[in-house]
Amino acid sequence: MPNGPSVRDVRVLDRTELAPGVVLLGFYAPELVAVTRPGQFVMAIPPSGERAATALAIYEAQGERASLLFFICGARTRELAELRTGDTLSITGPLGNGFDVNGARNVAIVAGGVGIASVLLPAQMLIEQGARVRLFYGARSENFLVDRERFERAGCELCCATDDGSFGHAGFITELLAAAEDKPDLIIACGPSPMLRATAFVASELGVRAQLSLEETFACGVGGCWGCVVPLDRKSSQAPRFPAPANGGDFVYARVCKEGPVFWAHELRW
Amino acid sequence: MSRGSVDLSVTIGSLQLPYPTLMASGCYGSGEEFEPFVDLAQIGAVVLKSVTRAPRLGNPMPRLVATPAGMLNAIGLQNPGIDWYLEHEVAKFAKRPSAVIGSVAAFSVDDYAYVTERLAARDEIAAIELNISCPNVASEGETFACDPDLTAKVVRAVRGVTGKTLIVKLSPNVTDLAAIAASAEAAGADALAVINTLRGMSIDVNAWKPRLGNVTGGLSGPAIRPVAVLAVYEAARAVAIPIIGQGGIETISDALEFFLAGASAIAIGTANFTDPRIPVRIVDELRDYLTARGHSSLSEIVGKANVGFATPFQYEGGEG
Numbered sequence: 368m369p370n371g372p373s374v375r376d377v378r379v380l381d382r383t384e385l386a387p388g389v390v391l392l393g394f395y396a397p398e399l400v401a402v403t404r405p406g407q408f409v410m411a412i413p414p415s416g417e418r419a420a421t422a423l424a425i426y427e428a429q430g431e432r433a434s435l436l437f438f439i440c441g442a443r444t445r446e447l448a449e450l451r452t453g454d455t456l457s458i459t460g461p462l463g464n465g466f467d468v469n470g471a472r473n474v475a476i477v478a479g480g481v482g483i484a485s486v487l488l489p490a491q492m493l494i495e496q497g498a499r500v501r502l503f504y505g506a507r508s509e510n511f512l513v514d515r516e517r518f519e520r521a522g523c524e525l526c527c528a529t530d531d532g533s534f535g536h537a538g539f540i541t542e543l544l545a546a547a548e549d550k551p552d553l554i555i556a557c558g559p560s561p562m563l564r565a566t567a568f569v570a571s572e573l574g575v576r577a578q579l580s581l582e583e584t585f586a587c588g589v590g591g592c593w594g595c596v597v598p599l600d601r602k603s604s605q606a607p608r609f610p611a612p613a614n615g616g617d618f619v620y621a622r623v624c625k626e627g628p629v630f631w632a633h634e635l636r637w
Numbered sequence: 638m639s640r641g642s643v644d645l646s647v648t649i650g651s652l653q654l655p656y657p658t659l660m661a662s663g664c665y666g667s668g669e670e671f672e673p674f675v676d677l678a679q680i681g682a683v684v685l686k687s688v689t690r691a692p693r694l695g696n697p698m699p700r701l702v703a704t705p706a707g708m709l710n711a712i713g714l715q716n717p718g719i720d721w722y723l724e725h726e727v728a729k730f731a732k733r734p735s736a737v738i739g740s741v742a743a744f745s746v747d748d749y750a751y752v753t754e755r756l757a758a759r760d761e762i763a764a765i766e767l768n769i770s771c772p773n774v775a776s777e778g779e780t781f782a783c784d785p786d787l788t789a790k791v792v793r794a795v796r797g798v799t800g801k802t803l804i805v806k807l808s809p810n811v812t813d814l815a816a817i818a819a820s821a822e823a824a825g826a827d828a829l830a831v832i833n834t835l836r837g838m839s840i841d842v843n844a845w846k847p848r849l850g851n852v853t854g855g856l857s858g859p860a861i862r863p864v865a866v867l868a869v870y871e872a873a874r875a876v877a878i879p880i881i882g883q884g885g886i887e888t889i890s891d892a893l894e895f896f897l898a899g900a901s902a903i904a905i906g907t908a909n910f911t912d913p914r915i916p917v918r919i920v921d922e923l924r925d926y927l928t929a930r931g932h933s934s935l936s937e938i939v940g941k942a943n944v945g946f947a948t949p950f951q952y953e954g955g956e957g
Contacts (some may be wrong), residue, residue: 374674374913412912419703419911441703457912459674584701586708586910589674591666593686593712594701620695620715625670 371402372589374459379450380432385513389481390448391426393434399461403428405488406465406580406629410588411435412457413446421447422585422624424485424557425461436484436514462588463628466555466578468493475551475575476523477503477544477566479558480511485580485628486557487517494522501526501551505540505562509533541565551575555629557582567632577632583623590625597623598636643927644934645920647681647902649879650802650827652764654681654736654902657923657935658916661883661906662687662740662766662806663712667726668733674913678734679920681902685730687742687768690752692718696773697850702839707858707885708907709837711773711851714742719752723759730761737761738804741795742768749781750794757799764801767791767826770808770833772855782808782833785820796825804881806830807872809861814868815875822876830881830904832868835861858907859885866898873899873940887915889922896935897942 381393399409403425410420421443426436439448450456466489468474474493476486483504493500505528506512512527512534519525526543527535536543541562544554550573556566557580570577583595598618618636621627647657658681665671668683677683695715702709716722730737739762743749749767757765769791770782781787792805805821807814809832818829834855839848847853865884872880882900886892887908895903908915923935932938 372673410910419708459913584699584703586701586710586907587664587666587670588910589666589670589913591670592664592701592710592910593666593695593715594710596695596698596700596715598698616694620698 372460372462373398374457375399376455377458379452379454379456381452382448382450385436386510388439389436389511389513390439391434391436391514392447392450393427393432394456394458395431396433396458397431399425399433399458400428400430403433403461403488404465405468405492406485407461407463408588408628409435409458409460409462410585411447412459413443413450414454414456419443420459420588422588424580426484426487428488436481438481459588463624464626465489466580466629468496468498468553468555471496471498471553473499473549473551473553475501475503475544475547475554477540477554477556477558477562479505479540479562480507482556482558482562482580483513484557486555487521489555490518490523491521500524501547503528503540503544505529505558507531539565541569545569545572553578556580564637567635567637570632578629579632579635580629581623581627583628585624588624590622593620593622595623596620597627597630599630599634600636603634640924640928642933643924644936645924647879647935649804649881649902650764652682652736652802656681656920657902658920659684659738659881659902659904660909660916661904662768664906664909667730668735668737669729671909671913675917676734679917680735682736682738682763683733684738684766684904685740686716687714687740687771688716688719688722688752688756689714689742690719690748692716692721699848699850702848702854704837704839704856704858705860707856707860709839709849709854709856710834711849711854713773713851714771719755723755727756727759727761736763738764738766740766740768742771746791746794749791750798753795754798757801762801764804765795765799766804766806766830767795768806768833770806772808772810772834772836772853773851782806782817783811785816788817789820789824792821792824792826802827804828804830806833807868808833809864809868809884810836815871818872819875822878826878828879828881829872829876830883831872831900832861832865832884835864857885859887859891861885862891862894866894869895869900870898870942886919887911889919889926892919892923893926893938896939899940899942901936901939
């Protein structure tokens, strides 16, 4: 059994449409499950059609089954969404660095929309460690707050917000986070960039460390092309591998696919 | 003809490669990024990301845009500079199971020579590719590849500082690629890499702004393949040195187009992002193809698409 990432063809076990355009695709991949850490992703390659890989978070990894939860937003995700039981797709992964949740006792998880796809595994791991886990989950409306029962069954406390007020707080999920009475010792988050930025701000105000899982357009997904960079603060980040160019300013570019996708909020330059 | 006896090796200058598949510069990091996914012993060579004299931050994000049948990139030669590179990176290439080719970019003839001399002096580097055709550095980088005289000048300067195999990477963004190819050969190039990316642009029609932080980028992938095949064909008619064909190669059929157009080897770039197994698959299928047709070596088919062109005036055009 390989002890690291690899590229493999996997068989689709099931496919569920959790909300309009939101698909959960389960597949048989025990080797992938065995080496996956919370917050990692795969490059998923449909069997035909437009020949390019799509980076997707690993949503579930249990036993012999892993799954991807994604929103149909283009030709490639549409092709993945049309796969049926028994079809095959290629998976390269697991890739990237995941969340560092060791030692956390009281964790706030912030998920926006399909950002929920990155946080089930860390939630499960934290609960297994005995941590208190609150899920702050925001979406545009109630039916896009997908699969929240699973988080409740796992032991998460749920705080929800919707843009249209159809469920929970009407407004931004970060407003609930800022208003929470019991201060967490760690915040982890995945979702749209404005939500992540707001989360970083709230975390800073609360004086709580936060890890953010970023989304960027990937080409290679393995660190070879340097296409998916984000600026990190040169002083506070762990990432600067390179010397500074003379005109380089006070930031360095790090690869989201390789050094990320999870970064400490205080390292990021917005 | 047995499958195992087909000779797929290729000679590029003094460089002997067991397979005719190079991994294109900028797409494959230093090679180690792909090691978990492909047996590097089964590929011909890795061409490293370009290195410059001074460190470069690279272009602002976003640097990538997906386009129909391809992608636009504008990385901007992000690299740590030659000093740091020699100190921290180069030693680890010694253990690579495939050949490692250094890539040099610069903005002056002197800097091309300086970086090449230092990089080529290292035993870990088997050959040098001169990147005189990067489209993502505010047009400075392409200047050398767009003028036969400048091409000759930089190639001569670099030829003077290293005896290692020198591959010159040409730009498709020119009027007369054959003239520039001939100029590079005359100045001492051992081989040509044909082609680099095409300049392109994509605009977000909702935001009314370019999608790339650099505004323009380099187009790669299957979208540019016909342009690349023609460029290889034109270069092959103009020079006697080997040509490394590149531009949207994903399948054995794509690869064969390049060999038949006159490429002695191929480089694979964007397709590695689709599936890292593609280079090894192409070699396997190339062996099958040659075996089935009774060929004992790849060299037997290189440039054979020329045979059909008995009436060159038809190709050259003429009125209309």
